[in-house]
Amino acid sequence: MTLHRPWLRLLLLTALVAVPEEQAAAQAGTVSTARIVSLAATKTGKLTMGVISGAAQTLGTLTDNTTNNFPTPVVIQTQWDLNPGQTGSVNVIGWFATPSQALTNGVGTNIPSSRMKGMLTPGAPAPTSFPATFTAFTQNAVGGIGTAGGSLRLFQINISGANKTQTRTDNLSLQLDLTGAGVLPPGTYSGTLNIEAVTQ
Amino acid sequence: MKLSTKGTLLGAVAAILVGVSPAVAQVGLTSSLATVNINATKSSVLSLLINSGGTQTLASLTDNTTNNFASPVNVTTTWDLNAGSNVVLVGSFATPAQALASGANFITTQYIKGRVTTGTPTSYTAFTQAGVGTIGTAGGSLTLFTQSTASLAGNRTDNLDLQIDLTGHANLIPGTYTGTLNLQAIVQ
Numbered sequence: 001m002t003l004h005r006p007w008l009r010l011l012l013l014t015a016l017v018a019v020p021e022e023q024a025a026a027q028a029g030t031v032s033t034a035r036i037v038s039l040a041a042t043k044t045g046k047l048t049m050g051v052i053s054g055a056a057q058t059l060g061t062l063t064d065n066t067t068n069n070f071p072t073p074v075v076i077q078t079q080w081d082l083n084p085g086q087t088g089s090v091n092v093i094g095w096f097a098t099p100s101q102a103l104t105n106g107v108g109t110n111i112p113s114s115r116m117k118g119m120l121t122p123g124a125p126a127p128t129s130f131p132a133t134f135t136a137f138t139q140n141a142v143g144g145i146g147t148a149g150g151s152l153r154l155f156q157i158n159i160s161g162a163n164k165t166q167t168r169t170d171n172l173s174l175q176l177d178l179t180g181a182g183v184l185p186p187g188t189y190s191g192t193l194n195i196e197a198v199t200q
Numbered sequence: 201m202k203l204s205t206k207g208t209l210l211g212a213v214a215a216i217l218v219g220v221s222p223a224v225a226q227v228g229l230t231s232s233l234a235t236v237n238i239n240a241t242k243s244s245v246l247s248l249l250i251n252s253g254g255t256q257t258l259a260s261l262t263d264n265t266t267n268n269f270a271s272p273v274n275v276t277t278t279w280d281l282n283a284g285s286n287v288v289l290v291g292s293f294a295t296p297a298q299a300l301a302s303g304a305n306f307i308t309t310q311y312i313k314g315r316v317t318t319g320t321p322t323s324y325t326a327f328t329q330a331g332v333g334t335i336g337t338a339g340g341s342l343t344l345f346t347q348s349t350a351s352l353a354g355n356r357t358d359n360l361d362l363q364i365d366l367t368g369h370a371n372l373i374p375g376t377y378t379g380t381l382n383l384q385a386i387v388q
Contacts (some may be wrong), residue, residue, distance in 0.1 A: 049231035062242035064280075074236050086226040094236075103238060116238075143228060176240050183353040185282040186244040193238055197231035 049092060049197040057174055057193075066185050067134075073171035076154070078197055084164045089128065090156040091142050092197045094118060094172065096197070099150030102137065103176075103191035111189055113137040113150040115147040115178060120154050123130065125127040125163070127155035134175045143198040215222075245280035246287065250387050256362055256381075263371045272359035277385050280353040284387040289319070289344040290332050291360065292382050295341030299327065300364075302375030309340045312381075313363045318356075319345030324363050335384045349387070372383075 054074035062068055080090055095113075096102040101112040117134035120127075129151075137152040145151075154172060157163065174193075178184065253273035261267050279287050293299040293309050300307040314325035320343050327342040337343075344360060362381070365370065 038236065045226040045229050047229045051234045051235060051236060055234075055236050057238045058234055059240040062240045064242070070238075076234075078231070080230075083226055087229075103240060111240075120368045143230075145230060171294065174236075174238070183280060184242050185352060186242045186280060187282050188239055188241040190240075191238045193236040195234045195236065199227055199229040 017050060023178075041175065043109045045083060045087065046079070047090065047197050047199055047200065048080070049078045049195065051075065051195065052077050052169065054172075059176065062176065062178070062184070062189070064178050065181065066179060068176040068178065070174040070176075071152070072123070073173045074193075074195075075169060075171055076195065077167065077169045079167040080159075080199075081196075082159055082199065084159045084161050087159045087199045089156050089158045089200050090197060091145075091200060092157045092170075092195065093142050093146045093151055094137065094154050094193055094195045095146035095151035096137055096191060096193060097147060097150070099147060101191070103152070103189035105185065105187040105189050107187070109185050109187070109189075111176070111184070111191075115181060116191075117175040117177050117194075118152050118154065119173045119175070121173065122155060123169045123171075127157045127170075129153070130155040130170075134173075134177070137193075143200050144194050145198045146194075159199075209248070210228055218332050221270075231278075244282060244312050244355060246385055246387055247278045248289070248383060249276045249278070250274070250383070251276055251315045251324045251357070251380045253292055253360075258364065261364065261372065261377070263366050264366060265365075265368065267364040267366065269362040269364075273381075273383075274357065274359055275383060276355060276357040277347070278355040279347075279349060279385075279387070281349055281387060282351050282352060284352075286388045287347040287349055288332050288388055289358075289383065290341055291327060291344055291345075292331065292336040292341040293327055293379060294337060294340070294382065296328070296337060298379070299340070299381075300377035300379035302373065302377045305373045305375060305377070307364065307369075307372070307379075311365050311369055312379075313365050314342050314344065315361050315363075316344045317361075324361070324365065331386060333386045335386050344383075 052075040057070045099113040101110040102116050103111040114136050116137050119134045120130040139151045250276040256269045296307040296309040299309040299312045309327040315324045330340045331341050
């Protein structure tokens with residue numbers, strides 16, 4: 001078909017130009033479905049505990065019916081980095097796996113954990129609570145750490161903004177109290193004291 | 201923007217969850233386990249104590265008869281053991297032929313007698329026995345008691361009476377005869 005009339009030619013051209021412009025105007029402002037990207041960055045709380053010295057406690061002369069102090073303390077270092085809004089306290093627990101056999105001579109004679117006592121000489125700042133005098137390992141577990149009747153909470157420190165990050169060193173003195181116990185057969189009595197920290 | 205009821209509820213739940221979950225993570229946080237090895241040794245005990253009579257004196261020694269010392273040797277023996285059947289107390293002279301001496305004159309152990317009324321020789325018996333284990337001397341010893349250690353810990357106190365029996369002995373040359381009686385206990 002040949003367009004003979006100039007005015008008709010102009011009208012068609014205008015129409016062709018106008019159509020693409022209308023489509024462009026319709027696509028501007030069109031949005032896709034929203035998609036989300038989840039971001040998560042976690043800083044985990046840190047709680048470490050170690051025995052700096054005194055991991056081998058030896059008492060060369062054990063005497064019946066009296067208290068027997070081990071000569072040097074167990075030096076414990078505890079370190080944490082915690083969120084005070086999410087942690088109530090840090091606790092360090094000492095315990096014997098089998099309270100009725102805290103120490104044994106290997107031939108049938110046992111010393112129960114009620115005869116083993118611990119006393120903490122704390123570093124600064126002082127804990128919220130700790131055994132300031134020799135106290136038997138006869139407490140229960142704390143936060144799942146320890147054994148029933150064979151444990152001793154060595155310290156509890158409430159966590160706040162002021163102490164959310166801390167490294168502390170404490171001395172644990174041990175005593176074997178045979179006061180009132182029967183006469184022990186001579187021999188070497190051995191055992192293992194477990195120490196672990198837990199938050200509550 | 202207007203939030204629907206459903207959207208508001210979901211937002212609230214999400215906010216609560218965001219606040220709670222980290223708290224759970226920090227309670228119950230534990231350190232690694234540390235251990236302390238404990239060793240306590242009680243030594244065996246076998247001790248002997250002379251409570252009295254550590255010096256025995258006989259002022260007047262008479263030939264050809266028995267001469268009793270005036271007071272006994274009072275001895276306490278204490279034991280605390282983890283093995284063994286008996287505790288044996290032995291008295292002995294180092295040189296049986298010279299139990300007592302006055303210069304070059306001697307009284308042999310054959311003439312020195314002892315008894316422990318609560319022990320083994322309940323009547324006077326000469327120090328002429330053999331040693332026991334590693335203690336005592338051959339022909340110059342006397343077992344004073346043998347104590348069962350069925351009870352592994354215990355003690356006992358005994359009186360050892362001493363006598364110089366010069367019956368049948370030639371007349372002694374006058375002088376002061378001195379010597380040392382050794383007492384020692386052993387576990388067997």
